[in-house]
Amino acid sequence: MPNGTHTVELQVPIENIWNFVSDMNNWAPLVPGYIEHEILSEKQSTWKFKGDLGFMKKTVKLQIDILEWIEPSKVTFDLKGLSDNFTGGGYFEAEKITDAATRMTGHLDITAGGMMGAMINTILKNFVPETAQQLTEAIAGKINEIEGVTV
Amino acid sequence: MPANRPATWDHEVDVVVLGTGGAAFVSAVLAADQGAEVLMLEKTHQVGGTTAFSGGVPWIPMNRYMKEAGIEDDRESAITFIKRLTQGKEPDPKFIDLFVDNGHVMIDYLHENTPVRFATPKGYSEYYGHLPEALKNGTRSLDPEPFDLNQVGEWGPLVRQNPVFPPLTLAEGGAVGGIDFMKIAERMENNIVTMGRSLIGALLKGALERGIDIQLNTPGKELVLDDEGKVIGVVAEKDGEKIFIGARKGVVLASGGFEWNQELIKTFLKGHVTHPMSPPGNEGDGLIMAMEAGAALGNMTEAWYYPTMQDPTFEYEDHVMNQTGGGRFGPNSIIVNKHGKRFAHEGTTYNDLPRSFFEYDPVALEYPNEAPNWMIFDQQLKDSQMIITMMPGEEAPEWVDRADSLRELAEKIGVNPDGLEASVARWNEHVENGVDPDFHRGTTHFENILGGGGNAEANLGKIEKGPFYAIPVHLGALGTNGGPRINEKGEVISLRGNVIDGLYAAGNAAMGILGPVYTSAGGTIGPAMTMGYIVGKEVGAKEAREIKEAEALAL
Numbered sequence: 001m002p003n004g005t006h007t008v009e010l011q012v013p014i015e016n017i018w019n020f021v022s023d024m025n026n027w028a029p030l031v032p033g034y035i036e037h038e039i040l041s042e043k044q045s046t047w048k049f050k051g052d053l054g055f056m057k058k059t060v061k062l063q064i065d066i067l068e069w070i071e072p073s074k075v076t077f078d079l080k081g082l083s084d085n086f087t088g089g090g091y092f093e094a095e096k097i098t099d100a101a102t103r104m105t106g107h108l109d110i111t112a113g114g115m116m117g118a119m120i121n122t123i124l125k126n127f128v129p130e131t132a133q134q135l136t137e138a139i140a141g142k143i144n145e146i147e148g149v150t151v
Numbered sequence: 152m153p154a155n156r157p158a159t160w161d162h163e164v165d166v167v168v169l170g171t172g173g174a175a176f177v178s179a180v181l182a183a184d185q186g187a188e189v190l191m192l193e194k195t196h197q198v199g200g201t202t203a204f205s206g207g208v209p210w211i212p213m214n215r216y217m218k219e220a221g222i223e224d225d226r227e228s229a230i231t232f233i234k235r236l237t238q239g240k241e242p243d244p245k246f247i248d249l250f251v252d253n254g255h256v257m258i259d260y261l262h263e264n265t266p267v268r269f270a271t272p273k274g275y276s277e278y279y280g281h282l283p284e285a286l287k288n289g290t291r292s293l294d295p296e297p298f299d300l301n302q303v304g305e306w307g308p309l310v311r312q313n314p315v316f317p318p319l320t321l322a323e324g325g326a327v328g329g330i331d332f333m334k335i336a337e338r339m340e341n342n343i344v345t346m347g348r349s350l351i352g353a354l355l356k357g358a359l360e361r362g363i364d365i366q367l368n369t370p371g372k373e374l375v376l377d378d379e380g381k382v383i384g385v386v387a388e389k390d391g392e393k394i395f396i397g398a399r400k401g402v403v404l405a406s407g408g409f410e411w412n413q414e415l416i417k418t419f420l421k422g423h424v425t426h427p428m429s430p431p432g433n434e435g436d437g438l439i440m441a442m443e444a445g446a447a448l449g450n451m452t453e454a455w456y457y458p459t460m461q462d463p464t465f466e467y468e469d470h471v472m473n474q475t476g477g478g479r480f481g482p483n484s485i486i487v488n489k490h491g492k493r494f495a496h497e498g499t500t501y502n503d504l505p506r507s508f509f510e511y512d513p514v515a516l517e518y519p520n521e522a523p524n525w526m527i528f529d530q531q532l533k534d535s536q537m538i539i540t541m542m543p544g545e546e547a548p549e550w551v552d553r554a555d556s557l558r559e560l561a562e563k564i565g566v567n568p569d570g571l572e573a574s575v576a577r578w579n580e581h582v583e584n585g586v587d588p589d590f591h592r593g594t595t596h597f598e599n600i601l602g603g604g605g606n607a608e609a610n611l612g613k614i615e616k617g618p619f620y621a622i623p624v625h626l627g628a629l630g631t632n633g634g635p636r637i638n639e640k641g642e643v644i645s646l647r648g649n650v651i652d653g654l655y656a657a658g659n660a661a662m663g664i665l666g667p668v669y670t671s672a673g674g675t676i677g678p679a680m681t682m683g684y685i686v687g688k689e690v691g692a693k694e695a696r697e698i699k700e701a702e703a704l705a706l
Contacts, residue, residue: 056314056472059464083464083548115542118336119317 002121003088003109004129006136012147014102017094018072020143030138032131035059042066046082053127060084085114090132092139106136153443154373154386160397163698164190164364166690167385167396168403169371169437172200173209173676174658174683175405176354177257178641180265181687183361187400189691191363192387194370194406195432199311199351201407201630201659202676204430206321207295207350209269209680210673211254214293215262220271222289226251229291233665235284241666242449242636249639250664250681257684258293265357266302267350269293272322278500278671280596280604292672294321298349300342303356309367310348310355311430314467315474315540320345321672350676369394374402374440374654380645382444382653383696399695401653403686404643408631408659409435410454419451419633422509425522426459426473426625433630437660441635444654445645449662451633455675456505458486459627460526462540463550473627475501476526478538480598482612484528485578486624488520491561491570493578495520496590498598498610501629502669508626523623525566527557527575530616538622552621560619579613587611629675632663641686655690657682 010017020026024045028037033050040046043066050059061083067076076091088110095103110128112120144151165187168179179189197203212229229251234244241247261267272294277285297320300307317330318338323345324330338344344352358365368389375384375395384397409415410427412434417423427433442448460476478484480498488494495507508520534543541547554560557575561568581587585607592598593610602609635643635656643654643661656662658679665678 050466053314055312055467057466059466085542085545114545115330116332118332119339122336122339 001109001111002124002128003107004132005105005107006129006133007103007105008136008140009097009101009103010140010143011101011149012143013100014072014094014096016147017102017104017143020146021075021092021094021139022069022071027139027142030135030142032134032138033057051127051131053123079110084112085117086110086112086120104136104140106132106139108132108135153376153440156375156377156383157386157395159395160384160698161394162190163397163399164188165398165400165695166190166403167192167371167398168405169385170200170404170406170658170660171198171351171365172405172407172658172679173202173207173350173354174660174679175200175403176351176358177261177680177683178403178405178655178657178687178690179363180354180357180361181260181684182400182403182691183358183363184264185688185691187691189361189363190396191358191365192369192371192385193365193367194436195430196368197309197311198306198355198365198367199347201429201433203311203347203351204313205347205629205676206316206672207345207347208292208321208673208676209254209258210292210670210677211258211681212251212291213255214258214291215255216258216269216271216293217289217291220289222271222286224286224291228284228286232282232284232286233668233670235282236279236668236670237666241668242662242664245639246664249685250678253685254677254681257681260684265353266298267353267357268296270296270320270322272320274601275321275672276596276600278597278600278669280600281594285596290671292321295346295349295353296320297338297343297345298352300344300348300352303352303359306355306359307342307352310344310352312348313346314465314472316346318343318345318348370436371406371440372436374444376444380445380651382651397698398653399698400693401655401690403690404437404441404635404654404656404660405658405683406437406660407433408454408634409433409438410628410631420454420631421452422456422505422626423521424454424456424626424628426461426627428457428459428473428627429630431468431470433659437656438634441643441654441656444643444651446635446643446651446654447646447648449633449636450666453632453663453667455502455629455632455669457501457627457629458504459625460539460622461625462548464548465540473625474539476539476622476624478528478532478536478622479526479624480610481528481532481536482610483532483614484526485574485614486524486526487566487571487574488524489566490519491567491572491574492519493574493590496592496595497526498592498605499595500597500669502674505626522626525564526622526624527560527571527614528620529614530618531612533620547620553618555617555619557619560621564621566621575614579615582611582613585611630659632659632667634659634661636662637682639685640689641682642689655686657686
């Protein structure tokens with residue numbers, strides 16, 4: 001199963017991180033290849049983005065279902081392809097280090113199904129961890145910018 | 152105009168080859184083997200050009216791999232077959248002999264002197280297998296053997312990749328059905344490549360072993376001529392700076408066709424190719440340089456046509472990728488024009504079908520079949536075949552037009568509804584009778600090449616089970632097939648019929664030596680590599696011009 005986990009440490013209180021991460025609209029444009037998203041309900045949204053696989057780009061549409069909000073430390077979600085045959089999930093986790101510092105982890109797993117699944121999963125093996133890393137770092141960068149933290 | 156001579160050359164070599172496709176690499180390797188110092192200039196960020204993007208299959212009569220497989224072939228049969236197809240429209244018949252006599256020698260040479268290896272694809276046959284003149288017991292097409300791209304080290308990721316070709320050989324079904332996705336995954340894990348990447352990978356290894364210098368992101372821009380009109384060098388561009396490269400023996404134009412240059416397309420081709428299928432760097436650079444040097448041109452109205460389709464969610468180098476599509480041979484599909492009418496046998500070869508797009512109606516004063524035309528099919532075909540990127544059994548993506556009735560579908564796509572309904576009714580009648588008197592579906596070999604040739608059972612089926620689907624069919628090209636006129640040594644000929652000393656051309660950058668003909672799988676690469684072989688031997692063995700300091704400073 002192609003997956004990736006990436007952790008960063010921020011000199012920002014956990015509550016501030018939660019305030020940012022808990023509103024999808026804040027970080028949606030930071031998803032690599034983001035095109036658009038639509039929030040259907042508190043727990044459900046659809047997303048469209050263009051994945052850059054290096055040798056080609058593929059536009060995909062997917063649905064995200066929030067499974068759990070544990071304020072202020074974790075949000076977990078499931079995802080499924082609306083345009084293509086894949087499923088997966090992920091989470092954002094925030095862990096308090098001190099009152100002013102937080103460890104933030106992003107995790108993503110995506111598995112392609114169908115006849116071409118084995119082939120596509122080989123391609124996703126690099127793509128998914130890279131995306132998890134890019135997204136986590138982009139969110140960290142944005143939070144630092146908002147909080148006026150210089151790295 | 153060609154560049155003035157530079158005050159000094161930035162580099163001096165014996166031979167400069169523009170391009171890194173099949174013709175380019177073969178000419179570079181052969182030139183190096185004659186003792187020449189060779190420099191290859193590649194416009195893009197990757198090696199391999201159109202060849203790497205292709206099946207990598209050369210079509211070569213009397214080749215060694217056929218002999219090993221027990222397939223009989225002879226010179227006269229090959230020439231007769233090619234002439235049956237060219238119908239006298241080749242630029243010069245002596246090139247047919249030249250190709251037949253040298254193609255298998257080129258294959259022998261590569262086998263004996265480079266890592267290039269082929270196999271005769273089992274179960275494969277000739278596109279025109281239904282013709283009496285065609286080879287009946289196998290194929291002249293050669294299938295590159297899988298190649299371990301790790302062998303070229305850091306160059307591996309720089310070998311161009313066609314994203315829709317999985318790493319399977321032709322025999323394994325890499326291009327036509329029968330796909331083993333587990334094998335694909337295993338090869339991807341291990342960096343084992345096939346088809347065009349395999350051929351280019353092996354040629355690249357051969358070139359690197361010979362110390363051939365390959366410069367990426369370095370397009371050749373202008374030829375440098377002396378006062379007698381002899382080509383003595385090239386002006387290239389690197390990082391925005393001009394670099395002057397002196398050539399002691401010659402310059403080889405092997406930089407691909409002009410299918411990505413709309414101005415040249417409109418100027419020369421009968422049909423307006425809007426959807427090229429090659430890498431976007433093919434903009435006619437070699438052709439323009441040759442014209443500037445006063446070259447005569449040949450076969451300029453021809454291209455390697457393809458009826459292309461698109462999955463708009465799939466992009467290659469910032470363009471929606473033009474793909475081979477599929478489905479048009481299938482029993483439950485037809486292709487119609489904007490009037491809703493069929494106009495050709497839908498399952499003929501990809502180089503033949505698009506020629507029906509150019510028809511002109513002198514009464515209606517229009518081109519009724521001008522692309523996009525539409526492939527119309529029903530749920531039965533959708534359930535049984537892979538079409539573009541749609542797999543059987545999976546729901547059709549939102550970009551595919553569909554409707555519960557043919558009339559509704561026609562209205563949705565802007566096709567005459569009465570015409571479409573009538574065409575489908577007539578097609579279904581033909582299917583009922585087991586024969587297509589209008590366009591003879593089910594009678595050509597190509598439309599069921601893996602099943603022994605076209606027949607009513609395989610290629611005729613009613614369009615009757617909704618929902619009904621429509622996909623636009625565009626006029627595409629694998630490449631263009633015209634360029635500077637060459638002689639039997641691959642030297643470029645001037646408008647006045649003289650040799651332009653020091654200038655050579657091969658592959659899609661040159662005049663297509665077999666004219667409009669695409670003999671079978673590899674009908675492009677076979678002649679291209681053969682001319683690359685001839686050019687490389689000629690230019691490599693040429694006496695080196697002495698570049699004197701005074702000459703180089705003679706502005």
